[in-house]
Amino acid sequence: MRAVRNVHERIIPAPADCVGALLDRVSAPDDPIFPTPVWPAMVLDHPLGVGADGGHGRVRYRVTAYVPGRSVRFDTTGAAMGQGYHRFDVEPLGAERCRVVHILELTMPVRRFLQWKTAIQPVHDTMIEEVFDNIERGALGRPPHAPTRRRPRALLVNWLFWARPRAVPVPSHARLLHEDVPRPDFADAWRLPMLPGMSRDPRDWRHVLPFPVRGTADRELMTGKDASHLDFRSSIVIEDDTVTLATAVRLHNTRGRLYFAVAGLAHPYMARLMLRRAHRRLAFTARPAGERNAGASADLRPGGEAPVTGAQAQ
Structure with missing residues (x-):
């Protein structure tokens, strides 16, 4: 068995309450942070809360801890990613800044670990950074300063596993x-x-x-x-x-x-x-989720700005 610990974090120049409100809508029909439609949507069988089952793509998990506006933890329930969990946390850093952290900890057989290193991790890393991009879009009302660049290996996996008619x-x-x-x-x-x-x-x-x-x-x-x-x-x-x-x-x-x-x-x-x-x-070419679904959190932004559309950003 091999252990995996994968951590991503980003400082967002926005109040923790604003970012937390976006996190609370993950898996909702108007989810503003999961990077769909390029990557599989997170789908749960109930609204976000302890006990909700679901996943994204082939990865299956259950919500085992949830503090509204601050933290949510998902424990794996299938074999696609090994045994463990992933979680999002929003940490206040003052009135107008916060840190968003995503932690993935898994234990998996050697064969699954090799799959993780060669194919799954590039996709996972890209998806999480795009989640952070969407949080910036939703919280700040504008595109991130340096949007995530999709890695060639992640794009290859995306193409290989894209749905077939x-x-x-x-x-x-x-x-x-x-x-x-x-x-x-x-x-x-x-x-x-x-x-x-x-x-x-x-x-x-x-x-x-x-x-x-x-x-x-x-x-x-x-x-x-x-x-x-x-x-x-x-x-x-x-x-x-x-x-x-x-x-x-x-x-x-x-x-x-x-x-x-x-x-x-x-x-x-x-x-x-x-x-x-x-x-x-x-x-x-679809508009990012953080742009098309961010409106419900606009009143929590500094000054209550409306979201910036792709056309305005250009």
Whole structure:
């Protein structure tokens, strides 16, 4: 067995009560500090408090200690990270300064320790520093002076473990697609979860497929192209918690059937690839949680400033 102790801390030039109010909202629907959607959201089965179970990604834990506005401790309950805990603490350093500390202490087998050193620690270190960035955004109403730079190894792990589309029936509410191709010769659909902070506007998903737009609706954007041998349409369909890429093809003649007999073999792979690529790109360009969810703590900032948006910061 090997022991791990990992400590991050940062001085925040804001009152401890302001920072503590942000900590109290971790895992809430409007969580202002966890760095979603680039990294997995923290999800608990109850509001933050002793006994709440949950985790982020494959890491599972339970809240075992909680002092509102000051401290919260999570003890691991699964094997993904070994046995131990992680915790956040907010320590006042006077009226207008505080220290935020994150401590991780684990005991794990040698094999798990090697995984920690090679793949998990770079992601963990990046996530915690981005948590601190979001605390600064929420507490100060502006971006951090030196935002965290994501390490190449962390980005590689992020790419490797990014969600992969799963096959689903063509959504019945893909109205544009059904109206344009009511009796397709081929149809399929691929779906990914919609992550916190990602755009629900189908127009922002325009570049999943590089073809002309053939129609838009509140939650659907359809692209497509007509040719002498076949017509195809692809729709991005947005629901509250999912995004779906649905495709319908209409074949006109023998040439179209021969062409699609070959192209149809590559289509599922290409559809999954392009949806996953757009999904990850939009996650990385989403506004940070500390910017989009910080409003509820604005009245605790010095002077009660409103949060600074990305556009204002630029």
